[in-house]
Amino acid sequence: MPNELIWILFALINFGMLLLFYRLFGRTGLFVWIGIATIIANVQVLKTIELFGLTATLGNIIYGTAYLATDILNEKYGKKDARQAVWLGFSTLIAMTIMMQVALQFEPGASDFAQGPLQSIFGMIPRIALGSLAAYIVSQYFDVWIYDKLRKMFPSDSYLWLRNNGSTLISQLLDTAVFCTIAFLGIYSPSVWLEIFITTYIIKFIVALIDTPFMYAAKYMKVK
Incomplete structure (x- = not known):
């Protein structure tokens, strides 16, 4: 199966799972998802793939779902909850980085087979994590800020697409x-x-364009 088809299916699965978390667990599900997405994205980004004839890194889809999650929180619960979610993702990435760096310091047993692969993946994580932490906190805070501004400028539900795409596209360039x-x-x-x-x-x-219908679905979804 070509990468392009897998990528499209992967995007639909990721955004669909985010909505499922939101439907089952409400606002808490969005917070949990952001923690998951932040960790997985920083592992997947180490893999480069050929996509549409170009070299690209993996991880952009699930990372994009974190922006959708904060946009949903901003839209339905307010800027305060969206900012709290940003800090949750930030703290989750720091915790993962620290724990895995300590784990790599253990002397592996004679029958161990995981140290090498883990070293290859998580040995690069500090630099990846530094870039991700800086990009994440700057761009996500900007995303929350600009989404809130757009919501005040264009409060009608008919401009939901503008709030969602406008904030994400600009903040993703910064990221x-x-x-x-x-x-x-x-x-x-x-x-x-x-x-x-x-x-x-x-x-x-x-990815930002793909997430638009999912944003509308979340907007009108009845959750506790």
């Missing part, structure tokens, strides 16, 4: 610039780095 600079500059050649930067934002742009 991509900060993350790619800290995480990948110097690791890849300048041409590959620029390609990753461009394709990462294009993919995030597409």
